[in-house]
Amino acid sequence: MSDIEHLKYPIGKFQKPEVITSSHLNRWIATMEEFPQLVAQQLDGVSTSDYDKTYRPGGWSVLQLVHHCADSHMNAFIRFKLSLTEESPVIRPYLEDRWALLPDVVSIDAEVSLQLLKALHKRWATLLQSLQSDDLAREYIHPEHGKRFSLAEATGMYDWHCRHHLEHMKIALKS
Template sequence: MEEHYLRYPIGQFDKPPVITKPVIENWIETIGSFPELLSLEVALLADEQLDTPYREGGWTIRQVVHHCADSHMNAFVRFKLALTEDNPIIKPYNEALWAELNDSTSLPVASSLFILKGLHHRWYSLLKNLDQEALKRKYTHPEHGQEFTLEETIGMYAWHCSHHLAHVKSAKRKELWG
């Protein structure tokens, strides 16, 4: 149970049976505010603190920040594809291997925080201007063998933002300051 909590401190994404306009608006605000909240959490951390894993066997805070930039760049492209093509098959990537690359393990987090700030500014604007028809557009994820609507995907990425923000907070609380 403890391992599951450390891995999923806010639980796993649970798509509501009905996705309402207020729910989508809340998710969009979560996506919009994420870069600032993440920046505030990591602003005063030293390198050795950034290199602290959020759980045993988990990524370091540094890797989490870089992963968020990698993941959200891919998400933004997926949204653009779904909005401009009919149910495109998106390209998956191996996030675990990406997190082990040199840029994810050693670069300062500022580079990914800059990416997230600019990317989320654009993504937020795009999301705020989607109509009901656009929200129902889909893409197919070949690894999962299923279609995802953009409205559902907004929820998954709002969860993703909160999920990794909780990892950073957990690492700071548990590992850095006891």
């Protein structure tokens, strides 16, 4: 893996287990519960200029990463709720690179999205903990990938997403 590839995917790309077990799900849900606090720990004591640091050339700043996680996880939470209340909904993708440049991202304090993440992840983890195996088997269709994702797989993907961007923040703040 090249240095740039390592910086882009510091924990590697998401690898779906062949069989998703309750152990996987418990670990993934724990990540969802812990994520806002782990982000808060990373941001504790950072200076205003630290929020402008990036994890790689052309990568997002720490500020953009925090806001991106809030944006992405809001979308994911809605996808979960749609999947639980509709039959295999086709979800709506969004242009995350463009969202990362909007005024609410580049000019709002990270604390706003951190508070959003705390509330959102509390609700999301509560929802995830209540799901039974038939709920976790429910799916949504992602038109960009032309693929169905079960809620069990999506839980793993967002566990990875949390850890992936947390590592980006750590790398950026060390630079």
